[in-house]
Amino acid sequence: MEESSKVIHAIYTDDDVLMAAVKKVRAERYHIEEIYTPFPVHGLDKAMGLAPTRLAITAFIYGVIGLVVATVMMDYIMIEDWPQNIGGKPSFSYIEGMPAFVPIMFELTVFFSAHLMVITFYLRSKLWPFKEAENPDVRTTDDHFLMEISAGHNIDEQFDILRNTGAVEVTLIDKAH
Amino acid sequence: MYTISNRLKTFSIILIVLGVLGVAYGFMTSHKSLEEVKIMLADDGHGGGHDVPTEAHVVAGVENHADNTHDIGAHDATADVDQGVHDDEHAAHVQERLAKRPWSAMYVAAFFFMMISLGVLAFYAINVAAQSGWSPLLNRVMEGISAYLLPGAIIVVAIAVGSHYIGHHNEIFIWMNPEVVADDKLIQNKSSYLNIPWFLIRAAIFIAGWVGYRHFARKFSIAQDTAEPGDKSNFKKSFRIAAGFLVFFIYTESIMSWDWVMSVDPHWFSTLFGWYVLSGMLVSGVTVIAMVAIFLKSLGHLPLVNDSHIHDLAKYMFGFSVLWTYLWFSQFMLIWYANIPEEVTYFVTRIEDYNLPFFGMLVLNFLFPLLILMNSDYKRIPWFVMMCGVLILVGHYVDIFVMIMPATVGDQWFIGIPEIGSILLFGGLFLLVVFSSLAKAPLTVKNNPFLKESEHFHY
Numbered sequence: 001m002e003e004s005s006k007v008i009h010a011i012y013t014d015d016d017v018l019m020a021a022v023k024k025v026r027a028e029r030y031h032i033e034e035i036y037t038p039f040p041v042h043g044l045d046k047a048m049g050l051a052p053t054r055l056a057i058t059a060f061i062y063g064v065i066g067l068v069v070a071t072v073m074m075d076y077i078m079i080e081d082w083p084q085n086i087g088g089k090p091s092f093s094y095i096e097g098m099p100a101f102v103p104i105m106f107e108l109t110v111f112f113s114a115h116l117m118v119i120t121f122y123l124r125s126k127l128w129p130f131k132e133a134e135n136p137d138v139r140t141t142d143d144h145f146l147m148e149i150s151a152g153h154n155i156d157e158q159f160d161i162l163r164n165t166g167a168v169e170v171t172l173i174d175k176a177h
Numbered sequence: 178m179y180t181i182s183n184r185l186k187t188f189s190i191i192l193i194v195l196g197v198l199g200v201a202y203g204f205m206t207s208h209k210s211l212e213e214v215k216i217m218l219a220d221d222g223h224g225g226g227h228d229v230p231t232e233a234h235v236v237a238g239v240e241n242h243a244d245n246t247h248d249i250g251a252h253d254a255t256a257d258v259d260q261g262v263h264d265d266e267h268a269a270h271v272q273e274r275l276a277k278r279p280w281s282a283m284y285v286a287a288f289f290f291m292m293i294s295l296g297v298l299a300f301y302a303i304n305v306a307a308q309s310g311w312s313p314l315l316n317r318v319m320e321g322i323s324a325y326l327l328p329g330a331i332i333v334v335a336i337a338v339g340s341h342y343i344g345h346h347n348e349i350f351i352w353m354n355p356e357v358v359a360d361d362k363l364i365q366n367k368s369s370y371l372n373i374p375w376f377l378i379r380a381a382i383f384i385a386g387w388v389g390y391r392h393f394a395r396k397f398s399i400a401q402d403t404a405e406p407g408d409k410s411n412f413k414k415s416f417r418i419a420a421g422f423l424v425f426f427i428y429t430e431s432i433m434s435w436d437w438v439m440s441v442d443p444h445w446f447s448t449l450f451g452w453y454v455l456s457g458m459l460v461s462g463v464t465v466i467a468m469v470a471i472f473l474k475s476l477g478h479l480p481l482v483n484d485s486h487i488h489d490l491a492k493y494m495f496g497f498s499v500l501w502t503y504l505w506f507s508q509f510m511l512i513w514y515a516n517i518p519e520e521v522t523y524f525v526t527r528i529e530d531y532n533l534p535f536f537g538m539l540v541l542n543f544l545f546p547l548l549i550l551m552n553s554d555y556k557r558i559p560w561f562v563m564m565c566g567v568l569i570l571v572g573h574y575v576d577i578f579v580m581i582m583p584a585t586v587g588d589q590w591f592i593g594i595p596e597i598g599s600i601l602l603f604g605g606l607f608l609l610v611v612f613s614s615l616a617k618a619p620l621t622v623k624n625n626p627f628l629k630e631s632e633h634f635h636y
Contacts, residue, residue, distance in 0.1 A: 056553065087514055099510045 005175045006151035007033060008158055009136060010167035011144050015041045018145045021165035022047045025149065028161055033148040036140035055124075059117045066112025070105040136173070179478050179620050181612045189612075192605025199598015203279030207595070208344075214272045215264065274589040276347040280340040281585040284349050286599035287336055288437065289461075289577050290607045291329030292454075296462025298323040298391055299426055299455075300493075305394070305419035310630035311489055314482050317620045318470050320395050322462070324614030325607050327388045332603070333437060334380045338373060349585050352443045364443050371440055379436055383429045390422040402623040409626055430455055438577075441584035445523045447512070453504045460497035460542075461573045463490055464566040469611070471559045478620050484557040485636040491556035494569060498546035502539075527579055530588040534575045541572030574600070 012018040018041065025032060032048055045053075075094045078084065078101070083091035090096040122128060140146045151172060152158060162170045209217070301319040304312040312319075341348040351357045351364075352371040358364045364371065397415040404411055431451030439450045447453075467490035473479050512520045527535045549565050550556055582590045622628060 060551065087516065089514070099506075099513050102506060102510065 006155075007173050007175055008149045008151050008155070008162065009169075009171050009173055010147045010149065010162040010165075011137065011139070011169040012147070012166060013144055013168055014166075015145060017166040018147065019044065019047055021147065021162070021167065024165045025147070025161065030152065030158065030161075031150050033150055035148070036135055036137070036146040038141055038143060038145070041145075055117060055121060058120050059113050062116040062120075063109045063113035065116075066109040067105055069112065070101070070108035073108075074101045074104055178618075179473065179476075179616050181616045185612055186609065189605040189609040192601045192608070194605075196598045196600070196602025196605055199594045200279060200283060200602055201598075203282060203595025203598060207276050207279045209272060209275055211265075211268055211272055214268045214275065218264075218268055218271060271589060273346045274586045276344060277340070277349065277585045278589060279595045280336065280344075280347055280349055281582055282595040283599045283602075284333070284336045284340070285574070285578050285581050285596070286603045287329065287332045288581070289574050289600075290325065290603045291333050292458040292573075292577070293461045293465050293607070294323050294325040294329055294611075295387065295430070296455075296458035296460075297466055298326060298387060298462075299423070299430070300459060300462050300466070301394070302390070302419040302422050302426065305415055306423055308416065308627065310627045311486065311634040313622055313625045313627045313631040314479065314486060314634075315466060315470055315490075316398060316622050316625070317615065317618060318466055318473065318479075320391075320398060320618075321615035322465055322469060322611050323391050325610045326391060327384070328606065328610060329603075330380075330384045330387070334377070334384075337437065338377065341373070349581070350440055350443075351584075352440060367443060371443060376436060379432065383433050386422070386425050386429060390418060390425070393418055394422075398622060399618055401625060402619065404624050406624065408624075412624075412626060427455075430458075438580050441581055442523060444519060447508050447520075447523075449504060449508055453501075453508055456497060456501040456504050457573050457576055460494060460501055461570060463493040463497060464569045466490060467494065467562055468566045469615075471563055473615070473620065475559070481621060481632050483635065485634050486631075487559060487562055488553075488556045488636055489634075491550055491562045491565075494562070494565065495546055495550040495556070498542060498550075498569065502543040505539075505542075526583045526587070531579050531583060531590070534579050534592075538572050538575040538579060541568050542576060545569075545572075 010021070012021060015037070018035070018037070022032065022035070022044065026047075026049065035044065035048065037044070071094070078097070079092065079094050085091055086100070089100060094101070135141060135146075136148070137144065137146050147162075147167075149158065149162070155172060159170050297319050301316070301323060304319075305316075337349055338353075341350070341353040346354065346356075348354050350371075352368070353373055358368060369375075394415050397411040397418075401409075401411040401415070434451045434454035435446075438454060439446060467487060470479060470482055470490070471487065474482050509524065512524060515521075545568050546565060549561075549568075555561050578592070578596075625631075
């Protein structure tokens, strides 16, 4: 168990070098725990073998919820509870007056989809206000890229591989303080 | 280098021949004598003997029409003398509408295919002017499709004016008929704009500008192929004329949509009609680019076009479909809400007499693309994009149909032999012109500064 709390941090200064390194490390069958980058690196998720995001599916579901909420809300407000004569439009039937409600249906669809998607994204990435940053090295917010690999039995060999992929700095970190 | 296969050539020629037969059939059956029309109306009025769907439709329409303008007695065989006069007027009216049907059917199909190539030309110019990196691999496809613009636009204008000069009282644009204008104060006020010479001059300006741009864009594009490495002069020229063309286009496209589409209802007008027609033409154009690209790729002619290019085109199909819906709805909602008689009559006719195509096209042009093309993965599957493209094209044909037909044939519409014949005729011509043009130059551009980026484009 002692072994598993140890990780190796390899630091890169270029995203292309990092991409090549990710492929090499995965080919050597080492497990990449996490990568910290100053900006989103295109294609990194695929190179790391992360499962595709399901955020789009949630966005669709939230949009549908927004559409339903808008429909039920407008039906209650404008038809059931307090019908009003606006421009002589039918105030007794939702479907006949629907063109007037379409903008609201559209807006609430977008509103629900956008806001709930952002909130889902934050929850899923374990982000919330006042949360302490997880970056192990502040330089990853500037111009360095950090790859975190779980340390195996042969740490020296791992060090060699990482140095060969162009890492400018390789360190062994014990996470269990 | 692509060469048009004999099979494709034969196929388009067969389409054209079938189309000509269909159109000819339409013309031969459309001119009925007043007596025949009366018998038809009387038969329909008694509600008997509808063995073909065409007649069933006519019946539904005629009854509506009768309810609107005359009373129910119009159908009564034992009508009094007054009613008899009404019957005559009504029959003459229906007779004119029947005579207009083959012309209108040709016009809708001709405009639809012209609109596709014009939309493609505009989309091409946008990509050139924006110096987009993903599109150069598709430049030749777009240039090829826009080759139909010259014949297509000339055919549209020829049908518009021809329907006035050939035959009697069967013009698509009633403002061309002096007898109608003589009784119509509103059209008289507009006649300084809506008259045949000025209509033709405007059409000539539009066509000259569009086709002129297309000619030079194509010329510079081919010249860039053989340019010295590092020589970008032709690329720069094509950028400059694209930017200039877009300014010309956005004005002329708007005016064209008033002239060639909106003025079929000369009493009615909508200020965003130009945008509405533009969005329809862009979505049909992009759809056809995707379909032609997928077709050529399946023959192995566009080896460098990858899934991401198809994905991008499908995204545009999705996006422009939503744009079309937005503009369609903006036009509809304001008119529906304001409910001013002279405006709302446009939609009343369409909802009453064209209920199925009017709402059906909303499903085809909005709901299907929205639901089918929303998923990212589906946009990368060629056959999927192809099927969705067919739906979108059908939807936009119906859109044009619903723009033109209510003003010309009114409730006497049907999508039958004249309409399908016209689609086959101009569809065949479109295929022949487009693929002959595609065969005239290599399908992949060379020496375009963005070519590398396009080759490596991936999403």
